[in-house]
Amino acid sequence: MTxxxxxxxxxxxxxxxxxxxxxxxRKLPRHLLTESxxxxxxxKAIIDATHDLTVAYKxxxxxxxxxxxxxxxxxxxxxxxIPNDCFTIADAKRGDIGNxxxxxxxxxxxxxxAGLAFDSVTVAPYMGRDSVTPFxxxxxxxxxxxxLTSNIGSADFQRQLVGDQExxxxxxxxARTWASPDQLMFVVGATQVDEFSRIxxxxxxxxxxxxxxxxxxxxLEEVSRLGLTAKGGLLVxxxxxxxxxxxxxxxxxxxxxxxxxxxxxxxxxxxxxR
Amino acid sequence: MTxxxxxxxxxxxxxxxxxxxxxxxRKLPRHLLTESxxxxxxxKAIIDATHDLTVAYKxxxxxxxxxxxxxxxxxxxxxxxIPNDCFTIADAKRGDIGNxxxxxxxxxxxxxxAGLAFDSVTVAPYMGRDSVTPFxxxxxxxxxxxxLTSNIGSADFQRQLVGDQExxxxxxxxARTWASPDQLMFVVGATQVDEFSRIxxxxxxxxxxxxxxxxxxxxLEEVSRLGLTAKGGLLVxxxxxxxxxxxxxxxxxxxxxxxxxxxxxxxxxxxxxR
Numbered sequence: 052m053t054x055x056x057x058x059x060x061x062x063x064x065x066x067x068x069x070x071x072x073x074x075x076x077r078k079l080p081r082h083l084l085t086e087s088x089x090x091x092x093x094x095k096a097i098i099d100a101t102h103d104l105t106v107a108y109k110x111x112x113x114x115x116x117x118x119x120x121x122x123x124x125x126x127x128x129x130x131x132x133i134p135n136d137c138f139t140i141a142d143a144k145r146g147d148i149g150n151x152x153x154x155x156x157x158x159x160x161x162x163x164x165a166g167l168a169f170d171s172v173t174v175a176p177y178m179g180r181d182s183v184t185p186f187x188x189x190x191x192x193x194x195x196x197x198x199l200t201s202n203i204g205s206a207d208f209q210r211q212l213v214g215d216q217e218x219x220x221x222x223x224x225x226a227r228t229w230a231s232p233d234q235l236m237f238v239v240g241a242t243q244v245d246e247f248s249r250i251x252x253x254x255x256x257x258x259x260x261x262x263x264x265x266x267x268x269x270x271l272e273e274v275s276r277l278g279l280t281a282k283g284g285l286l287v288x289x290x291x292x293x294x295x296x297x298x299x300x301x302x303x304x305x306x307x308x309x310x311x312x313x314x315x316x317x318x319x320x321x322x323x324x325r
Numbered sequence: 326m327t328x329x330x331x332x333x334x335x336x337x338x339x340x341x342x343x344x345x346x347x348x349x350x351r352k353l354p355r356h357l358l359t360e361s362x363x364x365x366x367x368x369k370a371i372i373d374a375t376h377d378l379t380v381a382y383k384x385x386x387x388x389x390x391x392x393x394x395x396x397x398x399x400x401x402x403x404x405x406x407i408p409n410d411c412f413t414i415a416d417a418k419r420g421d422i423g424n425x426x427x428x429x430x431x432x433x434x435x436x437x438x439a440g441l442a443f444d445s446v447t448v449a450p451y452m453g454r455d456s457v458t459p460f461x462x463x464x465x466x467x468x469x470x471x472x473l474t475s476n477i478g479s480a481d482f483q484r485q486l487v488g489d490q491e492x493x494x495x496x497x498x499x500a501r502t503w504a505s506p507d508q509l510m511f512v513v514g515a516t517q518v519d520e521f522s523r524i525x526x527x528x529x530x531x532x533x534x535x536x537x538x539x540x541x542x543x544x545l546e547e548v549s550r551l552g553l554t555a556k557g558g559l560l561v562x563x564x565x566x567x568x569x570x571x572x573x574x575x576x577x578x579x580x581x582x583x584x585x586x587x588x589x590x591x592x593x594x595x596x597x598x599r
Binding site for chain 1: 347349385387388390391392393394395396397398401418419420421422423425426428429431432438439440441449450451452453454455456457471474475476477478479480481482483485486487488492495496499
């Protein structure tokens, strides 16, 4: 999906919601456990209940990997089931030397070589340029680079001063020389609102993927006010607050209600930038 | 495997060789392609031919992931086949917020929960402490943290000055407050020999995992002289130079010859520290 297609989806659906498919087999509603693939059955129901309210789905690869080969099959089926009008993110936080990043890129981008067909993958910047560029070699595919994450540990290295800027700022500035905003987004945690203006100034046209709304306590209104652009420019992720809104027979219905509440607020925020 | 067991293996086998199982289906000898699982057949032959010369095997997870569910099955079979006297490393370079790192830890460390039974996993430090500690919760399991990698991109961020030290030094210093050397190694590329003395001084008792000997051009003699300790303290990895020494019927024999040459040099280096 291209930058302008993603932007168009945001205004059409009046939503910049991304639903994180952090599907934990231990948290599934009991009635799904008799399904042949409970994880896929759950994801399918969530997608059915929310795809008109969300512009992106973000399977968290760890949750599938922890299930072994079966998990990869659930992931493949989930990805195949996501409608074409939704942007897809492999939240994998990969990053390795060039020839290995080539392989990760193939794993997430290249179905002709036994890989998956995600639109994008999250990548860690620590190993530098040649760990990132192999993903950019796939035309129309995106790198979503970790910049300033939502967790406490973000202070350990990301917030350290390198010269007159913090490390995450250097990451943003440097990575913008590697790729255009058509292929490069940044991860900025919703818990980091104090830095949002500065980041938007440094990366005026890059999409920002913002986790941390909901379970992690980030504030949607503030993130939107500081981060939205005329093209949208934001994907705000919620995972647990939607997926596990109920663990009963009504789990999909309750998930939809949570997603609807976020989408309604997003429509309100989008009206402001018109 | 504990620190002292690994150390004992090194002196017993007179080797600190780690063989990187970066098994690329496109590079397999043709006669293996008729096997039901060519990747496992290749790994099995390599392990049979080298396990007395090496103290560790390091499957590069990207190569298996790129094969989808089938790849995870090859990985599982490979891990099961590695003899108990060899240390095992999941070269995965993972790292995410706490609850996700929990899942990655389960994927690589916990066979009772559909995971694998590796001794260790490589982890990227960018997201800080809470992305690393979930792996340390598994008693007897190791984190191998990226410090100074062997690729060109290591200069982009790892070599940047943070106060009066470089970022990779800060990573080493900080991470040493998170875990004892019984559970924490660092990745230091063999192409970074100029920094080896400094790193050994900062981390006198941590094992260093050193990729980049062989195809990437690092120097075994120099790495050993600067990095070996009285307990061993080094795992030097070679991948492509061993795996693909020949693509013919004699591939395992040629792989053994390459491993033997490295082990012979390692025995010579170990004699110096006595």
